[in-house]
Amino acid sequence: MAMDQQGLLARLIRELVRLPGIGQKTAQRLAFHILKTEQEEALRLADAIHAVKDGLTFCRQCRNIAEGDLCEFCLDPKRDSTKILVVEEPSTLYAIERSGGFRGLYHVLLGTLSPLDGVGPSDIRAQELADRLKAGGVQEVILATNPTIEGEATAIYLTRLIKPFGVKVSRIAYGIPVGMDIEYADEVTLIKSLEGRRDL
Amino acid sequence: MPLLKTPAITLKSRKWGEADRIVTFYTLRFGKLRGVARGARRIKSRFGSALEPFVQCDLNLFEKPNDTLHRVSQADIKETFPALREDLALMAGAARMANLVTAITPDADPAPKIFDTLVQGFRSLNEGHEPALTTLLFQIKLLGLTGFRPQTDHCAACGKDTQTLGAGSTGRFSALAGGLVCDPCVHRRSDRYLFLSPGSLAFLQQALRMTPEVLNRLKASGQVRSELELAIEAYVTCVAGKRLPPVDFLASC
Numbered sequence: 324m325a326m327d328q329q330g331l332l333a334r335l336i337r338e339l340v341r342l343p344g345i346g347q348k349t350a351q352r353l354a355f356h357i358l359k360t361e362q363e364e365a366l367r368l369a370d371a372i373h374a375v376k377d378g379l380t381f382c383r384q385c386r387n388i389a390e391g392d393l394c395e396f397c398l399d400p401k402r403d404s405t406k407i408l409v410v411e412e413p414s415t416l417y418a419i420e421r422s423g424g425f426r427g428l429y430h431v432l433l434g435t436l437s438p439l440d441g442v443g444p445s446d447i448r449a450q451e452l453a454d455r456l457k458a459g460g461v462q463e464v465i466l467a468t469n470p471t472i473e474g475e476a477t478a479i480y481l482t483r484l485i486k487p488f489g490v491k492v493s494r495i496a497y498g499i500p501v502g503m504d505i506e507y508a509d510e511v512t513l514i515k516s517l518e519g520r521r522d523l
Numbered sequence: 524m525p526l527l528k529t530p531a532i533t534l535k536s537r538k539w540g541e542a543d544r545i546v547t548f549y550t551l552r553f554g555k556l557r558g559v560a561r562g563a564r565r566i567k568s569r570f571g572s573a574l575e576p577f578v579q580c581d582l583n584l585f586e587k588p589n590d591t592l593h594r595v596s597q598a599d600i601k602e603t604f605p606a607l608r609e610d611l612a613l614m615a616g617a618a619r620m621a622n623l624v625t626a627i628t629p630d631a632d633p634a635p636k637i638f639d640t641l642v643q644g645f646r647s648l649n650e651g652h653e654p655a656l657t658t659l660l661f662q663i664k665l666l667g668l669t670g671f672r673p674q675t676d677h678c679a680a681c682g683k684d685t686q687t688l689g690a691g692s693t694g695r696f697s698a699l700a701g702g703l704v705c706d707p708c709v710h711r712r713s714d715r716y717l718f719l720s721p722g723s724l725a726f727l728q729q730a731l732r733m734t735p736e737v738l739n740r741l742k743a744s745g746q747v748r749s750e751l752e753l754a755i756e757a758y759v760t761c762v763a764g765k766r767l768p769p770v771d772f773l774a775s776c
């Protein structure tokens with residue numbers, strides 16, 4: 324359907340297309356859905372976007388998403404402040420938090436090093452992590468970057484950065500996902516899981 | 524929708540959509556191709572680590588009509604070059620190799636020699652050969668294989684045989700012209716020139732002649748190394764049409 328490129332609907336579609344994973348067709352479908360919904364419902368969506376942009380910022384300490392100066396985890400006195408778990412993005416932090424397996428503090432890098440794209444240490448929040456370690460009180464840093472080339476590069480770099488502080492550095496384990504058949508695992512995963520085996 | 528089967532090396536892989544990846548491959552039978560791997564980022568993905576950069580795999584793709592983006596249906600690992608994931612200097616060297624192949628090879632234009640040179644380059648890095656020199660030699664070789672051979676025996680601007688121009692005329696390298704430039708052309712053109720000593724020139728010519736398998740027998744240090752690194756970096760930037768991410772990406776920040 325040819326659409327007026329200057330019209331209000333076309334403007335909405337143009338804005339929706341800018342979102343990740345949204346193509347022209349999906350943007351059109353969403354735009355027509357918004358058009359058909361009640362005014363109140365559509366304005367609630369607009370208001371939620373507005374509120375997020377106005378009310379959310381990054382935590383001064385860990386760079387997680389926060390509604391104030393510090394995020395909910397940095398403000399929680401019950402959390403173990405001797406352990407910091409480093410993640411690439413806030414979405415990973417919430418995945419780990421959902422598991423309930425970690426009760427320490429976090430540090431969000433908001434990116435990864437990438438030799439393929441020329442992303443270096445100054446493009447991620449690595450120096451902020453070093454500043455936190457300099458302040459003292461941390462005994463262990465757990466690196467939970469993705470097991471991709473970028474995640475590995477970041478973990479190697481952070482290990483180099485952290486070691487001089489005399490803090491224990493560990494990396495989350497590699498291996499076979501729970502519920503999977505070992506025969507279907509690829510060679511790299513199998514080798515890594517054998518290297519990372521533990522005593523019982 | 525024909526099925527393509529070929530050995531391939533992953534050059535780049537980037538996140539796409541919710542759990543997919545768009546992967547750039549250099550394949551033995553079809554040259555450089557791009558494919559979308561549905562669900563590749565899910566924990567139980569059938570692709571596992573086969574689509575990670577610098578991994579050689581046996582690849583099955585479905586070709587989509589009127590679309591340069593193929594659909595990846597299967598990838599079985601052949602060679603993983605594990606050291607490239609464990610050392611930043613090796614990783615950066617491999618990244619430059621992959622970036623150069625991505626930048627200067629055309630899509631869907633098979634060149635088995637380029638594929639073999641890339642595999643050999645990754646293998647050399649994985650075996651512990653010095654990363655900066657291995658990367659430099661790979662770049663010289665690849666430029667030769669892709670039709671961008673740095674001109675060393677003729678003036679890159681006018682085509683005159685540099686041997687007949689006398690001493691002192693053979694050392695000015697113009698990245699823009701694509702090789703050595705004779706004295707009259709130096710005065711005529713406003714290019715930026717880099718000086719190549721006779722040792723550097725001999726090394727460059729030797730590297731262009733040698734096969735990828737024995738390329739890492741060449742050794743260079745000091746002046747030869749630094750002159751060639753500067754010249755090849757400038758030439759690669761001209762050929763690629765953009766500055767590629769630096770080999771020492773940590774030092775550059």
